[in-house]
Amino acid sequence: MTQTILAPDTPRAASTDAIRVAVSTVIFTVRRDPGDGSGRLMMPLVRRTREPYECLWALPGGWLDAGEGLDAAASRTLSETTGLTPSYLEQLYAFGAVDRSPTRVVSIVYWALLRADDVDTQRAAHEAAGDAPENVAWFDANAPGTLAFDHNEIVSYALWRLRNKVGYSRIAHGLLSDLFTLADLREVYEAILDRRLDPANFRRQVENSGNLIPTDRFRTGSHRPARLYRYNQDVELADRGPLSAARPGGIRTSSPESSTS
């Protein structure tokens, strides 16, 4: 074994030009099931229009451009394919198995959250502008059917990460609008964790966390009115360590990269 120092970022002859870099995103949102009225975790997918896996559903994504960072590529490809702008965006994992695609592709996969009211707002805006995305449909995140490439595996991993992260961070807020009741918030948690939570204990927990600011407004339904709450914007949605940096533009990306776009 000859000992040659092969430090990265130093050109080497060949064998790298065949590898291409793609960026994909798993986007979650919670929509109310018209059936039982409970919240369900949904996910937009894009139907492939060419080989391989033509006509199968796949995660929205695209190729990484030479002049853009990974976060920017995730935002761009997401917008181009689905017309959606997420409220939270975080890198999930880099998938690079040799056989995951007929050609050699390394996919940097992101996962994102979308506020429930943004889904309809953004869709309406695109329809008004006449550029509503085609070949996009919403799927149950827990049972999306057979997807292209290794995307089933990717979705499972994204779900696991989401369920994990909801336990120790405030990312659930990324799925709600500005004002919400504790029942709204609990519904999001229940949809993600797929189990019922005790309303009283849930209230105690989120109240003690100090992340919620109670307002003096109430939402009246067919029962006792519920107080509306607001986020404490001073607190980050998720702690990503000493390197997390909130980007200036609306959406919050959470990543250890320092450069802005």
Add this chain to the structure above:
Amino acid sequence: MTQTILAPDTPRAASTDAIRVAVSTVIFTVRRDPGDGSGRLMMPLVRRTREPYECLWALPGGWLDAGEGLDAAASRTLSETTGLTPSYLEQLYAFGAVDRSPTRVVSIVYWALLRADDVDTQRAAHEAAGDAPENVAWFDANAPGTLAFDHNEIVSYALWRLRNKVGYSRIAHGLLSDLFTLADLREVYEAILDRRLDPANFRRQVENSGNLIPTDRFRTGSHRPARLYRYNQDVELADRGPLSAARPGGIRTSSPESSTS
């Protein structure tokens, strides 16, 4: 905004051929400080032998080959540059800021653990074979000095991940040899967390976790002998969700990829 579906894994004209994929690894081990006798978190780095950042220290790594998966590339480049084989290997993050290198490079970064006794064993084996790696030195993981590229940032993130993970998984065992005392294990935790732990409470905690198997052997020092423990090999070092797969060969990689090399 024209709506073109740009699904990934589908060739597009140009602008991707300028992007190359590298793989780097942050490796941790705990070595006893000859000074105060406490354990210290150490990390091997490689001196760069060419531009850019010539003569600066950098993470071990190399280019991704077209025919190998990401995990395999991390193992290979780690072995080629440092001669080390880790006991634990996990993907950390994909760094792809445009300005992180003079040329466009996306680095898939891994982090790894090395058992204390393996460091000397593997080094001795390489020296006997006459292929001891050059340009490799060990650094204090908490203060590695100024590194090439964005590697300082990467090390900080890896440290944060390690400190986080040590709290809810058994990865600390990846830094120890087969048989160890509770004081050994506690020393590892103290080196990682950089604070003292109460011996009695620490004992209670790890005993209740069910991960340790007490042996009937003791280590005698200058004080009361301490019982030697062994890992419960049935338990994974770290839970990576439904997609974690232990590889057949010695080292345990923890990743959501399913294909084996």
Add this chain to the structure above:
DNA sequence: GCGGTTCTGGTCATGGTGACTCTACGATCG
């Protein structure tokens, strides 16, 4: 033997959590 240090088994107070109870309040139905 004696002091010093570590190993190892305990106690105690504290805080978070799940299970549960009870009252407040508005809507709806008879």
Add this chain to the structure above:
DNA sequence: CGATCGTAGAGTCACCATGACCAGAACCGC
């Protein structure tokens, strides 16, 4: 109008994990 229903919101209790602390056991060196 008044009873009933179902949620909002507050409170109680047992349990468990944790940190701080204590004490005896066991060994070494003097």
